[in-house]
Amino acid sequence: MEEEEDADQLPLIGASRPIDQLDHGLSGEAGPDEDSLESPGWFLWALSLSAAISGLLFGYDTGVISATLVGIGSDLSQRPLSTLDKSLITACTSLFALFASPLAGTLADRYGRKGLILVCDALFAAGALWQACTTSVWGMIGGRSVVGLAVGPASLVVPLYIAEIAPAPFRGRLVTLSCLSITLGQVVAYVVGYLLSDRASGWRWMVGLGAAPACVQLLALAFLPESPRWLVKHGRADDARLLLYKIYGGRLESTALSSRVLRAIERGIAEDDEERKKLLGTRGPGASSRSTTSWVDVALWRDLNSLMYFSATIFAQAGFKSPVLTSLSIAITNFVFTVVAFRFIDRIGRRKMLLWSISVMVIALIPTAIGFYLNPAARQPGQTIVKQHDTHGPWPKVILGGLMLYVAGYALGLGNVPWQQSELFPLSVRAIGSGVATATNWACNFLVGLTFLPLVGAFTLAGAMVAFIVFCVTADLLVWRFYPETVGMTIEQVSEMLRDGWGTRRKRSHRITVGLQPGRFSAYNESI
Numbered sequence: 001m002e003e004e005e006d007a008d009q010l011p012l013i014g015a016s017r018p019i020d021q022l023d024h025g026l027s028g029e030a031g032p033d034e035d036s037l038e039s040p041g042w043f044l045w046a047l048s049l050s051a052a053i054s055g056l057l058f059g060y061d062t063g064v065i066s067a068t069l070v071g072i073g074s075d076l077s078q079r080p081l082s083t084l085d086k087s088l089i090t091a092c093t094s095l096f097a098l099f100a101s102p103l104a105g106t107l108a109d110r111y112g113r114k115g116l117i118l119v120c121d122a123l124f125a126a127g128a129l130w131q132a133c134t135t136s137v138w139g140m141i142g143g144r145s146v147v148g149l150a151v152g153p154a155s156l157v158v159p160l161y162i163a164e165i166a167p168a169p170f171r172g173r174l175v176t177l178s179c180l181s182i183t184l185g186q187v188v189a190y191v192v193g194y195l196l197s198d199r200a201s202g203w204r205w206m207v208g209l210g211a212a213p214a215c216v217q218l219l220a221l222a223f224l225p226e227s228p229r230w231l232v233k234h235g236r237a238d239d240a241r242l243l244l245y246k247i248y249g250g251r252l253e254s255t256a257l258s259s260r261v262l263r264a265i266e267r268g269i270a271e272d273d274e275e276r277k278k279l280l281g282t283r284g285p286g287a288s289s290r291s292t293t294s295w296v297d298v299a300l301w302r303d304l305n306s307l308m309y310f311s312a313t314i315f316a317q318a319g320f321k322s323p324v325l326t327s328l329s330i331a332i333t334n335f336v337f338t339v340v341a342f343r344f345i346d347r348i349g350r351r352k353m354l355l356w357s358i359s360v361m362v363i364a365l366i367p368t369a370i371g372f373y374l375n376p377a378a379r380q381p382g383q384t385i386v387k388q389h390d391t392h393g394p395w396p397k398v399i400l401g402g403l404m405l406y407v408a409g410y411a412l413g414l415g416n417v418p419w420q421q422s423e424l425f426p427l428s429v430r431a432i433g434s435g436v437a438t439a440t441n442w443a444c445n446f447l448v449g450l451t452f453l454p455l456v457g458a459f460t461l462a463g464a465m466v467a468f469i470v471f472c473v474t475a476d477l478l479v480w481r482f483y484p485e486t487v488g489m490t491i492e493q494v495s496e497m498l499r500d501g502w503g504t505r506r507k508r509s510h511r512i513t514v515g516l517q518p519g520r521f522s523a524y525n526e527s528i
Contacts, residue, residue, distance in 0.1 A: 037167050037169055037170070037248070037249075039170075040166075040167075040170045040174065041247070041248075041249050041250075043246055043247060043250070044165065044166065044167075044170075044174070044247050046223075047162075047165055047224065047225070047247075048162050048165070048166070048174045048177050049177065050217070050220040050221075050223070050224050051117065051158050051161050051162055051178070051224065052158065052162070052177045052178045052180070052181040053181065053213055053216060053217040053220065054117060054120060054121070054154040054157075054158045054178070054181075054217060055154075055158060055177075055178040055179065055180070055181030055182040055185065056181045056182070056184060056185040056188075056213045057121075057124050057150070057151075057154065057185065057210065057213050057214055057217075058151050058154060058155060058181075058182050058185065059181065059182035059183055059184060059185025059186040059188075059189070060185035060186070060188055060189045060209075060210050060213065061093065061124075061128075061147055061151065061185075061189075061210055062182070062185070062186055062189070063185060063186035063187070063188070063189030063190050063193070063331055064189040064192065064193060064206045064207060064210065065089070065090060065093075065144075066189075066190070066193070066310065066311050066312045066313070066324070066327055067189070067190065067192075067193025067194070067196075067197060067203070067206060067312055067324045067327070068193070068203045068206055068207060069081065069086050069089065069090070069310075069312065069313060070197070070312045070313065070316065070323065070324060071193070071196070071197050071202055071203035071206070072140075072203050075135075075201060075203070075204075076134070076135065076136055076137045076139070076140055077135075077136045077137045077138075081137070083453050083454065083457065085137050086313075086453060087449065087450050087451075087452075087453050087454065088137075088141055088450075089137070089140055089141055089144060090310075090449040090450075091446050091449035091450035092141045092144050092145045092148060093144045093145065093147055093148035093151060093449075094148065094442050094443075094445035094446035094448075094449050095145070095148065095442075095446045096145045096146075096147075096148030096149050096152065097148040097149070097151045097152030097155070097438075097442040097445070097446075098152065098439050098442035098443050098445075098446055099148075099149075099152070100148070100149045100152035100153050101152040101153065101155075101156055101435050101436075101438040101439035101441075101442055102432075102435045102436060102439045103153075103435070104116060104152060104153035104156050104157060104431075104435055104438070105156060105431040105432040105433070105434055105435020105436070105438075106431070106432060106435070107119075107153070108153075108156070108157050108160065108431040108435075109230075109233075109431040109432065112226050112227075112230055113157050113160060113161040113164070113226060113227050113230060114161075114221060114224055114225070114226050116153055116157045117154070117157055117158065117161070117217070117221060117224075118218065118221050119150075119153070120150040120151075120153050120154040120157070121150075121214040121215075121217050121218045121221070122150075122214070122218075123146055123147070123149050123150035124147060124150040124151075124154075124210065124211065124213075124214040125211040125214040125215060126146055127143050127144065127145075127146035127147035127148075127149075127150060127210075128143075128147065128207055128208055128209070128210035128211040128214070129208060129211055130142065130143030130146055131143035131144060131147075131204075131207040131208070131210075132204045132205070132207050132208030133204075143207075147210075152438065152439075152442055155419075155438055155441070155442075156431075156434050156435055156438040157431075158178050159175050159178050159419045159420070159421065159422055159434075160227075160422040160430065160431060160434050161227055162174050162175050162177065162178060163175055163420070163422040163423055163491065164227035164228065164229040164230065164422070164430075164491070165227055165228065165247060167247070167248070167490075168488060168489055168490045168491075168493075169346065169488065170346065171346070171420075171423065171491075172345040172346040172350065172420060172487065173342055173343075173345060173346050175419060175420050175422075176338070176341055176342040176345055176416050176419075177342070178419060179338055179341070179342075179415060179416045179419055180335070180338045180339060180342055182338075183331070183334045183335040183338040183411065183415075184335055185213075186331040186334060186335070187328070187331045187332055187334075187335050189206070189331070190324065190327055190328040190331045191328065192205075192206055192209060193206055193312075193324050193327075194322075194324050194325050194328060197324050225243055226239075226243075228240040228243045228244050228247070228262075228265070229265055229427055229430075229491075231243065232262065232265045232266060232269065233269060233427060233428075237262060237266070240262060240265070241258055241259065241262050244257075244258035244261055244262060245258040248261075261490075264490070264492050265427070265492065267492075268426065268427055268492040268495060269427055269428060310452055310453065311323075311326075311327035311330050311331075312324050312326075312327045313453070314403075314456075314461065315327060315400075317456075317461065318372070318375060318396055318399050318461070319375065319396055320396060320400075326400065329400065329404060330403060330404065330407050333404045333407045333408055333411070334407050334408075334410070334411045334415065335411075336408075336411075337407070337408040337409075337411035337412050338411045338415060338416060340411075340412060341353065341411060341412050341413075341415070341416045342416075345416065345417070345487075346487060346488070347487075348487075349485050349487040350417045350420055350483070350485060350486060350487060351479065351483055351484065351485040352485075353412055353413045353416075353417055354413045354414065354417050354476075354479045354483060355413075355476060355479055355480060356412070356413070357409045357410070357411075357412035357413025357414065358409065358413055358414065358472050358475055358476040358479065359409075359476060360405065360406075360408065360409030360412070361406050361409040361410055361413075361414075361472045362469055362472045362473060362476070363405070363409075364402050364403070364405035364406035364408075364409060365402065365406055365465050365468055365469045365472065366402075366469065367398055367401075367402045368398070368399055368402030368403055368406065368465050369462050369465035369466050369469070370398070370462075371395045371396075371398035371399040371402060372395075372399060372460065372461040372462040372465060373460070373462035374395050375395035375396060375399065414475070418441070420486070421433075421434055421437045421438075422434050422491070423486055423489075423491045423494050424484075424486070424494060424498065425495070426495040427491075427495075452464070455467070484497065484498070
């Protein structure tokens with residue numbers, strides 16, 4: 001009991017307790033492993049929630065632009081926004097996120113995950129205030145570009161940080177906290193947008209309030225330690241051991257587990273040197289390139305969420321009287337089903353959730369496309385907003401129901417699983433590989449933001465939905481062929497699995513025994 005009371009006083013990172021005391025009693029690899037943990041402790045929850053505030057910023061920015069585009073009117077450059085203006089204002093965030101993401105991977109490796117989060121918060125706050133004060137279209141584009149410089153690195157480093165602190169049984173759930181925070185931010189943005197939509201220049205308050213969560217996280221960063229795996233990589237194994245001890249509960253049995261996991265991380269670093277060379281192209285294709293491709297295959301299709309950017313515009317064209325309020329139903333659906341994903345991702349598995357949820361998206365898009373085609377208010381090419389509002393008849397309800405089902409499927413799979421990307425990379429290239437994957441994500445996001453409204457203008461909303469059906473079917477096939485199952489595996493075990501192939505055709509009896517007790521912690525990948 002006295003040992004447990006002392007553990008509660010252990011600092012987040014420090015050497016107040018001799019390391020040899022943590023090793024005391026260890027004579028080998030026998031002992032508890034991560035699979036024996038029953039639930040995340042308060043300390044792990046606190047770290048994950050503090051990091052996930054960045055997701056709230058990301059989600060708020062994504063959601064608020066939908067209401068902002070409708071509410072700006074003639075406030076910028078003394079003229080109404082054109083289709084090109086809206087596309088540039090929306091897409092510039094993704095473009096600068098694309099530019100920042102690859103660089104962010106290198107910065108996260110060199111200066112740490114925590115330091116990069118701090119920079120992102122400062123950029124978030126600056127970009128939000130810039131948008132609130134601007135008087136021109138190009139000023140708005142500039143402010144949203146600064147936000148893009150924050151969004152890109154944040155979308156990389158937060159899931160990366162949480163994945164590196166989370167034990168294997170809870171990693172999927174804790175990383176999903178970031179996604180849950182994103183969807184919560186979108187709900188808050190739509191509520192704020194609805195409340196301020198009728199006020200003169202209310203959109204300025206909408207975008208300016210995005211600085212508030214950034215300031216809250218800046219305060220939380222004072223208590224946030226570095227990732228234990230980053231500490232080991234930079235020669236601070238003693239600090240990493242103390243932090244792991246705290247993450248695993250700070251109890252007597254945590255000493256053995258923290259030491260064994262530390263040894264697993266050290267062995268993983270030693271084995272990953274060759275994988276780094278392969279990723280950089282000095283050798284043939286290996287595990288890192290396979291894991292990169294596995295993630296990129298999904299990232300190419302992950303941003304089928306144009307609804308978050310243009311939902312108010314879409315519903316205005318479909319004839320809804322209150323498009324911002326109607327968009328709130330989409331944001332709430334996204335949030336609710338992200339909660340469902342949070343509950344089941346570590347039980348069902350990543351691969352199955354992707355395959356099933358993308359199928360749901362295809363099913364939902366079929367009646368949605370038909371509804372847009374048969375709805376007179378939405379089937380005229382060359383327009384983006386209609387003057388009249390007519391929600392009589394069944395088709396607006398069919399459209400709303402179809403889009404809500406589509407977003408539900410998206411939230412269960414593509415909205416969450418791809419952000420588990422960090423677990424696919426060995427430690428030596430984890431930040432760099434995640435940066436490449438995140439950059440691919442933002443490249444797709446940029447193309448969607450820039451081309452969606454022109455696509456609708458040329459082919460109508462019904463045509464856009466048909467294109468999305470094709471994209472979703474292609475994504476489902478790519479997931480079936482390339483995306484491995486990683487549920488229940490430590491990130492060191494995932495790296496070991498991917499050294500031998502794609503990991504999608506593993507037999508049920510395949511066992512991974514990297515760093516932990518041989519034969520005790522096993523994982524398998526089912527052929528689906």
